[in-house]
Amino acid sequence: MREWLFGSSTAPECRCETAIEGGRLVMTAGECPGGGDLAASADCRATVIGSLSSASVDTVVTEQAGQEQMYSDRAAAVLTAAGRFATRVASLDDRLANRARRDPVAAASEAIGRSGPVADLAAETGLAVATEGFDTSEQALTAYTGPTISDARVGAAPPADATLRDQQTLPTEAVVRRYNTGGDQLSMYHIEPREQRFDADTMETLVRAYERVATAAADGGCHPYSAANAVADDGSTATVVGAVLEKHTGGLGILEDIFADQRVSDVFATAPVSDTRLRVRCDGETMRTNIRLTPSGANTLASTFRRSSGRAFS
Template sequence: MSKHDTLRFRSTRPARALAEAVGLAGARTGSQASASDCRCEPTFDERTLYVDAADCSGDLRDSNECRRTVVETLADRDAESIVVRSNGLEYRYPARGVDVLAAAGRFVELLGARDERLAEAAAEDPLAVAAELDGRADETADIGVESGLCRASSGVESYEDVLTPLVGLPIAHYFVDRSVDDSARLRDIRTLETGTTARIYERDDAVALYELELVDLSLGVKTATLLDGYEAIADGDVDGDRAPSRAIESVSDGPVDPRLTNILEKHTSGYGVLEDLFADSRVTDVYATSPVSQNPIRVVVDGESMATNVRLTTGGSRALASRVRRTSGRPFSRATPTVDATAALENGADVRIAGITDPVTDGIAFAFRKQADETFTLPALVENGTMSASVAAFLSVAVERSAATLIAGTRGAGKTTLLGTLLYELTPETRTVVIEDTPELPVDRLQTVGRDVQALRTGLGDGPEITPVEALRTALRLGDGALVVGEIRGEEAQVLYEAMRVGANANAVLGTIHGDSGAAVYERVVSDLGIQPSSFSATDLVVTVQSYRTDAGRKRRLAAIEEIVGSGDDVRFEPLYELADERAVSTGRIERGESRLVERLTGPAESYADLRNMIESRTQQLTELAADGRTSPRETATVYAGRPLV
């Protein structure tokens, strides 16, 4: 990582260094002489008052002396935010507390020499002075109103109410609220592999709280070593693949604490606090809503939306935007205010990123989604209860026999997971072309188990990308075989269905589409995407998946398999499998010999009964694989290699 790239993730330095770097060395205001017991050093950076408390308490909630330094500084100049730096951490005070201290500064300035006792008291204890002014009707009371002190202090019972700060690590671009309401009830606690602790609290008046106790903030005196290591990378003294560990070694006097290396790696080559959030296997989505400094990060945990105790800084959102541009190669700016990309986290998890920025929103916002686990196979889905072995066996035979299949579901239902799983059911000799705008399907893993898979990436940006329509036409020229479309959602549907209708692709056609039933898919394809009903009838199957809530959390399941019968305007959906209680079961249509698809999938020398026997044989095979735990791609591919085709 270059120094330039690293600096995108840097926070401001301690106040004295910051002043020297931006020419504010002489900008210090306020009177330390009148607060001789306080050694805080205040400086301004635009509308933010930074307080260097390296040699002092810096606690504006409990220290009258430090509070006096800040109020006297604010007597000369207003601030919109206050950040205290102490022991390597940053403490950002809430807006209500800033209002009280700023109003106290104005009161001290307006009062002047009229009442020195009250002016000194207001600098150290503005709440007590506001209480003293209550009920008075004189010039001093008028100044209390004019300065805003009476208004800002109204209803505030203690400094704890308004001066309990958020805490952050300067290099991390976030602030954490360490306070939890007394009425909150602890539901769950777990320690993540990053060393951070995650707690979930139930709250009566709000959504559940997902509270992080970040390992970053627990280093004590070792925080200085971490920051020195960061400086070593930022200044170019250390670089290369092992830069974090070598940077910590270069600034350490004794043995290296591995926590420091891991944290430094997270905030230089990694994705910061996202590494902690996605270290929890239950977290599927993370949202940073603009303006990010005013909204807590939100997460989806086992399907339940929760607020966290973490807020990104504005600089943090810019740093993330920079990293997304650099790792994806895609533009993201006012000229191109949306981005769709993927990222690989330090723990190996893949995350899909959707970002928006000005002018379509106020600032920068992101949605991060953990991508489908590419290790899923049909035996694995049988093992985890997503579907029964008999359902899996039918899908295996249908895909192998080139059934044109659409996988439907709502957002987060598991469409891409199932699509990636079914690609393992194509025979090793089948040439497969996969079309996606954002890579999510397990192309690399399929290739490692002997599948002939060619990925084709599409896009609608300003770079050298091809449109979905162009990609589809190209795919039809890349070899006769299976065609896979990551998501059918636009004009590419016309080309796809035309190819299916005229028989340009005689092998399997697979894709995902938004919808919660066959009828919903028909409405989407025909009414929204403009496909003729006669073309839609080239579809063989609609497989619907669902996400649903259980006592153990959010789960996924196959809900229905419907075959398409009829042609032209007379298109009907006949259920082959549908939900009964919590699992999809056979409707008996196949067993009674009524499935037109099963009849159509039989070979020249086969009967309907032969195909039924094949489904039954695969049911037994998948049951055994799931029971034995042989569910990895390589294990299943080995077993599949010995399958008879008839």
């Protein structure tokens, strides 16, 4: 209640550092207790939105402990609109400006319910449109995530208003769920790679193993499994980390998971590749996925795939 009445112009528990690089805002979470998770941490949210007071970006990326979270599309629109709104409404209502930085969906709902210049600013800055249909800021700020060593980012949330058709665990330990969606939308091929289920300790082991491989590259190289064995605390972790590391450093990355599914015949990427999700043909049906390639990942995966496989990636 105190925060609602008086607001908080700072993010006291957030230790993230931000920088705008081209059309992206990059936030390094480091030792931040919020981990740069914009859905869960209002403090980290306030840091990002405060950095967007006069800038507009297409993507917000947060990094911590070898894991990257990418906010794009409507999530990025909510963050940039909240930054504009907070800046412009501050002279009229400083409490509402602070609320917009920490909880943009609630601030939008409040602003729309008022008359006069505050409601006008919610419309003019795009905050009203960006937050439309969302009940909470947590719901609005869903991310695509993945290890920093990966060429792809994966959306964890299932599609809204969809029904689960079936579920299958692949030989790579990735889990595939197919969802039926209503209207004219393609059905969803939702994949969860094994590394998406890593806990913090296992992810840290993956990062250390990757650093060992990268450092040894100039000295003749180090096999991913050897690197994993050198840094892991036990054999089971070493085996899991070695398999994931080999997939991302010498293999096809997430395409290995997709093509481990014998129902999949083709993978399609639509330009601009880093701004759109991959599609697959599964059992003869074209489906959208929850996968987006990173800007560098598209070229890397395409060239690697052409060298090593006869299956289609276009």
